[in-house]
Every structure is written in C-alpha cells, then in structure tokens.
Amino acid sequence: MxxxxxxxxxxxxxxxxxxxxxxxxxxxxxxxxxxxxxxxxxxxxxxxxxxxxxxxxxxxxxxxxxxxxxxxxxxxxxxxxxxxxxxxxxxxxxxxxxxxxxxxxxxxxxxxxxxxxxxxxxxPNCTTMGLVMALKPLHDEYTLVSMTPVAYQAVSGSGSEAVQSLNNETLLGDKLDSNYKDTYYPKPIARNVIPLAGNLTDNGYSDEEMKFVNESRKILGIPNLIVEPSNARVGVRTGHGTFCSAVFENEIDLEECTNLLNNFEGVEVWNDSLPTPIDVEGKNEVLISRLRQGLSSKNILNFWVVSDNLLKGAxxxxxxxxxxxxxx
Ligand SMILES: NC(=O)c1ccc[n+]([C@@H]2O[C@H](COP(=O)([O-])OP(=O)(O)OC[C@H]3O[C@@H](n4cnc5c(N)ncnc54)[C@H](OP(=O)(O)O)[C@@H]3O)[C@@H](O)[C@H]2O)c1
The missing domain is CATH 3.40.50.720 (NAD(P)-binding Rossmann-like Domain)
Incomplete structure (x- = not known):
C-alpha cells in the first residue's frame, strides 16, 4: 500500500x-x-x-x-x-x-x-471534534436542541509558528507585557487569553465560532441545531477545552449521562480529578468532567470537555x- x-x-x-x-x-x-x-x-x-x-x-x-x-x-x-x-x-x-x-x-x-x-x-475542526464526541451519545439518548459552547483554544491549533511564538514569549518571563510586538497573534499569548480565536467574519463571529455552528450540524445530522458559540485563544500549548451548556428535548439524568459518556468509545469522564489541557496532551481520549444539571431546566447539561487538538482533533x-x- x-x-x-x-x-x-x-x-x-x-x-x-x-x-x-x-x-x-x-x-x-x-x-x-x-x-x-x-x-x-x-x-x-x-x-x-x-x-x-x-x-x-x-x-x-x-x-x-x-x-x-x-x-x-x-x-x-x-x-x-x-x-x-x-x-x-x-x-x-x-x-x-x-x-x-x-x-x-x-x-x-x-x-x-x-x-x-x-x-x-x-x-472536522479540532475544537468541534472534541465537543461532538461528548454530544453524540447524549444526543442519541435525549435529542440535542441547542448549545452554548465557550472554547479555550490552545496555541498549537494555529501551527508550529504560533508554538514558537508562545515559547519565545514564555522565555521573556516578567519582561513580557502587552506592548510586546514580536508575536504570532495580535497580542502576546503567553500568560494571556485573547477573546477571539480565528478570524472575524462578516456577522461578527469568528470563523472558528462558525465552525462550531456549521460542522456540529453536519456531523450530528441536526440541520436546525441552535448554536451560540464563543471561542478564545489561551496561553496553553496543546489541548482545546470547551465549557458547553447543552439543551435537550428530554430531561437528563446525571448518572445516566456519565454512563452514556463512559460507554462511548474514545470518551472518558473524570469524576475524581479535573482534566486539563496538560492532562490530555498526548492522549487519544476526549476527557469530560464538571457534569451539572441546568439550574433553570432539567433538560440542560453543563459540562467541560478537553481533547488533544493534534490527536483526536486532527x-x-x-x-x-x-x-x-x-x-x-
Ligand atoms: N494544529 C492543529 O491542531 C490542527 C487541527 C486540525 C486541523 N489543522 C489543519 O492542519 C493543517 C496543518 O496544520 P499544522 O498545525 O500542522 O501547521 P504547521 O505546523 O504550520 O505545518 C504546516 C505544514 O504545511 C506545509 N506547507 C506550508 N506551505 C506549503 C506549501 N506551499 N506547499 C507545501 N506544503 C506547505 C509545511 O511545510 P514546511 O515545513 O516545508 O513549511 C508544514 O509541513 C492546517 O490546514 C490546519 O488548519 C490543524
């Protein structure tokens, strides 16, 4: 071959x-x-x-x-x-x-x-990929209607030049401040969060945010899925994390959600420790935690998902x- x-x-x-x-x-x-x-x-x-x-x-x-x-x-x-x-x-x-x-x-x-x-x-897009791995088993059971994902995207999602910039900025230590200009992104990314990942499109959302909307609909086969996305770039090398508030047609049961997720190949729920980008770097699995039933509705599940953008994400x-x- x-x-x-x-x-x-x-x-x-x-x-x-x-x-x-x-x-x-x-x-x-x-x-x-x-x-x-x-x-x-x-x-x-x-x-x-x-x-x-x-x-x-x-x-x-x-x-x-x-x-x-x-x-x-x-x-x-x-x-x-x-x-x-x-x-x-x-x-x-x-x-x-x-x-x-x-x-x-x-x-x-x-x-x-x-x-x-x-x-x-x-x-698919690396951030969307991690999220849909979490949503698929939940959608099959409860029917997903809408979601509000807030993503914290790592620097390696932008390629090797961006990682080099993060490394250089990190080496500057206390000398790095917001006036530093020799950066891959419009602002320094080491020790920082930039509240925009990707490029702005005509509707005021970034292309990364619109990938959440369009690609989730296509992958999950839900053409009318309502998505309200916000994506930030964070000073993390690898591992995109997303907090998602997902609304379902049916009432969810937290214990059942944990079981559905744990039984889905490639997904792991962590109950005793918080999965962070550093934990997921080099791992094939998509890690999930902080499962909470909505405060305003029993049909809402709020959770955190993190995955290696270079592995499952690409x-x-x-x-x-x-x-x-x-x-x-
Ligand atoms: N990083 C992620 O997490 C991620 C996730 C999903 C999808 N992607 C997508 O995957 C692609 C690569 O991302 P990356 O992070 O690996 O970027 P990268 O580290 O910057 O690597 C880019 C690669 O493309 C090659 N390349 C650039 N210009 C070329 C040209 N004119 N002709 C032939 N090859 C050329 C480079 O070759 P040289 O070394 O010779 O320049 C290098 O091999 C992008 O389309 C990106 O959107 C990335």
Missing part, C-alpha cells in the same frame, strides 16, 4: 507520521510532501529513510491514501491531482468541509458515511479514517 502525507513536516503531519508507523503494516510505502524549504529533509518511518519532496504537480504519483495537512490553499489546489490519480484524500483543512458531497467524518460517530466513491473526506482522527478506508 502507498500512503502520501502532505504537510509532513508540520505539527499535524508529524503526528500523522507517528500514528501511521504505529497503526499500519511496516511494509507500507510513504511519500512525504511539504514546501520547497523542506525539500530533501530526511525522515525515518518504520526503520526506512524517506526524503521530503516539494509539493508540486510533477511530483504527484498514484497513492492509495493521501493525508493532507498543509493548509486550505494547498488542499484546494492539489487534492484533485491526488484524487484523479486514484487516491482517497483525507483533508485536515477547512477547504471542503461544508461541500455537500464531501463527508465530514468523526471516527466513532459517522465513519459509515464513507463509501468507496467518497474519494475526498474532510476531517492526526488521530485522520489516521482512524485512513484505517477505515483501508478496509473498504
């Missing part, structure tokens, strides 16, 4: 490489793509040496599965060449997520939407989809 990894030198791409090494037969042959500046970089996978290639049309051959994490522009421009050469493309960018004919897949929720003819498959879900596709 031949697998191409596009964006192989990035944060998501390097996690994809590690997960492929763990989950695929060592005989798999890889082709690694990145920008011109990484051309020729050496990477070892399953004891074999590979050299990163520049992503350009002439270098694209036939692969069975191609995993894209090199930004939306690269996906929009190059995915078609991979598909035309017979490959399944699993794309981490937002380029095709809302296309009607492209499945938006969270493994464990809706991978059965993938068929042999779905050559292009989108991996690389792990993509590789889970790749394993599913391998068996089609």
């Amino acid at each position: 031949k697998i191409a990894i596009v964006g192989a030198t990035g944060l998501v791409g390097s996690n994809i490489i590690q997960l492929c090494e763990k989950n695929f037969n060592p005989e798999v042959e890889y082709t690694l793509f990145a920008s011109k500046s990484s051309d020729g970089k050496k990477v070892t996978i399953s004891n074999r040496e590979y050299f990163v290639k520049e992503l350009k049309k002439e270098n694209i051959e036939a692969y069975d599965i191609s995993l894209f994490s090199a930004g939306g522009e690269r996906s929009k421009h190059y995915a078609k060449y991979f598909v035309n050469n017979g490959s399944f493309v699993i794309d981490n960018s937002s380029a095709f997520r809302m296309n009607e004919d492209v499945p938006l897949v969270v493994h464990g929720i809706n991978e059965n939407e993938i068929t042999t003819s779905s050559k292009l498959i989108s991996n 690389a792990l879900n993509a590789v889970q989809i790749a394993k599913f596709v391998e068996k089609l």
Whole structure:
C-alpha cells in the first residue's frame, strides 16, 4: 500500500507520521510532501529513510491514501491531482468541509458515511471534534436542541509558528507585557487569553465560532441545531477545552449521562480529578468532567470537555479514517 502525507513536516503531519508507523503494516510505502524549504529533509518511518519532496504537480504519483495537512490553499489546489490519480484524500483543512458531497467524518460517530466513491473526506475542526464526541451519545439518548459552547483554544491549533511564538514569549518571563510586538497573534499569548480565536467574519463571529455552528450540524445530522458559540485563544500549548451548556428535548439524568459518556468509545469522564489541557496532551481520549444539571431546566447539561487538538482533533482522527478506508 502507498500512503502520501502532505504537510509532513508540520505539527499535524508529524503526528500523522507517528500514528501511521504505529497503526499500519511496516511494509507500507510513504511519500512525504511539504514546501520547497523542506525539500530533501530526511525522515525515518518504520526503520526506512524517506526524503521530503516539494509539493508540486510533477511530483504527484498514484497513492492509495493521501493525508493532507498543509493548509486550505494547498488542499484546494492539489487534492484533485491526488484524487484523479486514484487516491482517497483525507483533508485536515477547512477547504471542503461544508461541500455537500464531501463527508465530514468523526471516527466513532459517522465513519459509515464513507463509501468507496467518497474519494475526498474532510476531517472536522479540532475544537468541534472534541465537543461532538461528548454530544453524540447524549444526543442519541435525549435529542440535542441547542448549545452554548465557550472554547479555550490552545496555541498549537494555529501551527508550529504560533508554538514558537508562545515559547519565545514564555522565555521573556516578567519582561513580557502587552506592548510586546514580536508575536504570532495580535497580542502576546503567553500568560494571556485573547477573546477571539480565528478570524472575524462578516456577522461578527469568528470563523472558528462558525465552525462550531456549521460542522456540529453536519456531523450530528441536526440541520436546525441552535448554536451560540464563543471561542478564545489561551496561553496553553496543546489541548482545546470547551465549557458547553447543552439543551435537550428530554430531561437528563446525571448518572445516566456519565454512563452514556463512559460507554462511548474514545470518551472518558473524570469524576475524581479535573482534566486539563496538560492532562490530555498526548492522549487519544476526549476527557469530560464538571457534569451539572441546568439550574433553570432539567433538560440542560453543563459540562467541560478537553481533547488533544493534534490527536483526536486532527492526526488521530485522520489516521482512524485512513484505517477505515483501508478496509473498504
Ligand atoms: N494544529 C492543529 O491542531 C490542527 C487541527 C486540525 C486541523 N489543522 C489543519 O492542519 C493543517 C496543518 O496544520 P499544522 O498545525 O500542522 O501547521 P504547521 O505546523 O504550520 O505545518 C504546516 C505544514 O504545511 C506545509 N506547507 C506550508 N506551505 C506549503 C506549501 N506551499 N506547499 C507545501 N506544503 C506547505 C509545511 O511545510 P514546511 O515545513 O516545508 O513549511 C508544514 O509541513 C492546517 O490546514 C490546519 O488548519 C490543524
């Protein structure tokens, strides 16, 4: 089998490489793509040496599965060449997520939407992915009507340049203040919270907030789901956390909610300790805690969910989809 990894030198791409090494037969042959500046970089996978290639049309051959994490522009421009050469493309960018004919897949929720003819498959937004993993078993039991998610997004969600900025700012210690300008975000992010994640859109919400709205509806199959999102960027390296207030059609039972969540593969409820981004970094599971029944209605569940944005939020879900596709 031949697998191409596009964006192989990035944060998501390097996690994809590690997960492929763990989950695929060592005989798999890889082709690694990145920008011109990484051309020729050496990477070892399953004891074999590979050299990163520049992503350009002439270098694209036939692969069975191609995993894209090199930004939306690269996906929009190059995915078609991979598909035309017979490959399944699993794309981490937002380029095709809302296309009607492209499945938006969270493994464990809706991978059965993938068929042999779905050559292009989108991996959802990292914050949305963690949240829908918590909502799916609850929705199946109580029917989700609306939700108010408030997200605390980690810096690695913006890529390696943002992480470098966080590291540099952290090293400044007490010398860092709000006048410091050499930052990835419009304000320093170390020791800080910026009450906007992503870019503002015309309606005053950020694109990250609108992903909560549109992608949750598509993944959960609830086209009229009401979503009132707010997303902040926080000075955390990895692990997106979300407080969510979810309203259901039916009255919830807290003990049953805990059981439903714990019985859902890939989800863990922590009762005795508070799961934080540092706890979830490097973990495949989505962690949940602070389950509370609403103060104003018995149909409301308030909870905290946190997941590794580079794993279930990106690389792990993509590789889970790749394993599913391998068996089609
Ligand atoms: N980080 C997350 O938590 C997360 C979660 C879900 C989805 N995503 C999506 O995944 C993608 C990558 O994110 P990331 O965090 O891994 O970013 P990153 O660390 O900045 O890595 C970007 C990757 O894209 C490659 N690239 C950039 N420009 C290119 C070009 N012109 N041609 C070919 N390759 C190019 C880079 O290669 P060089 O090293 O050669 O520059 C690198 O391999 C983005 O679309 C992002 O939205 C990220």
